[in-house]
Amino acid sequence: MRPDFDKMNGMIPAIVQDVKTRDVLMMAYVNEEAYDRMLETKQTCFYSRSRNELWHKGETSGHYQHIKGMSLDCDLDTLLIEVEQIGVACHTGAYSCFFNDVIESHQNSNIFHSLEDLIEERKTQPVEKSYTNYLFDQGIDKICKKVGEEASETIIAAKNDDKDELVGEISDLFYHVFVLMASQGIKLEDIENKLGERHKVSGNKKDFHKRGEY
Numbered sequence: 001m002r003p004d005f006d007k008m009n010g011m012i013p014a015i016v017q018d019v020k021t022r023d024v025l026m027m028a029y030v031n032e033e034a035y036d037r038m039l040e041t042k043q044t045c046f047y048s049r050s051r052n053e054l055w056h057k058g059e060t061s062g063h064y065q066h067i068k069g070m071s072l073d074c075d076l077d078t079l080l081i082e083v084e085q086i087g088v089a090c091h092t093g094a095y096s097c098f099f100n101d102v103i104e105s106h107q108n109s110n111i112f113h114s115l116e117d118l119i120e121e122r123k124t125q126p127v128e129k130s131y132t133n134y135l136f137d138q139g140i141d142k143i144c145k146k147v148g149e150e151a152s153e154t155i156i157a158a159k160n161d162d163k164d165e166l167v168g169e170i171s172d173l174f175y176h177v178f179v180l181m182a183s184q185g186i187k188l189e190d191i192e193n194k195l196g197e198r199h200k201v202s203g204n205k206k207d208f209h210k211r212g213e214y
């Protein structure tokens with residue numbers, strides 16, 4: 001399956017998305033040569049309409065985009081490219097080219113990655129009176145105890161049929177699980193990859209918890 005390059009004078013738009021955070025990083029155009037180059041190198045390559053030449057993203061800046069996935073839309077004339085971004089995507093120095101809000105988004109789509117980054121920062125750069133650092137200092141037994149306590153409180157909140165209370169307890173549980181992950185060197189990416197593997201498994205789903213399936 002190949003893009004339909006005949007629709008727009010030999011070029012199609014390509015939307016580039018961070019594979020981890022799901023942030024949309026940039027949009028550029030791709031011709032057939034750039035498309036084949038990406039399949040070969042597994043790095044993004046575009047066609048510069050202003051310079052009339054191929055443009056290997058990161059070739060001069062070092063801000064390469066390693067391709068982790070690529071999809072075509074239903075009309076085969078738009079690419080969605082999922083990448084691991086090295087450095088920043090925008091020539092202004094911003095991580096994403098889309099930073100000029102017209103209608104401000106109130107979605108916290110990257111909150112888990114932001115939380116992971118904050119906890120990792122506390123682990124390597126301790127802050128006085130930080131609760132996260134207190135947990136790290138107390139060690140794995142204390143962290144595990146807090147995870148257990150928060151799990152129990154989550155169950156109680158669910159039984160109380162109080163949505164606000166339950167949301168708060170789940171948030172506390174997530175936080176402490178993230179501290180546990182950081183203490184054991186587990187990344188959110190590891191969890192995402194495992195869930196992705198399970199999502200792809202097909203067949204009988206009855207005993208998924210035993211066989212690692214959904």
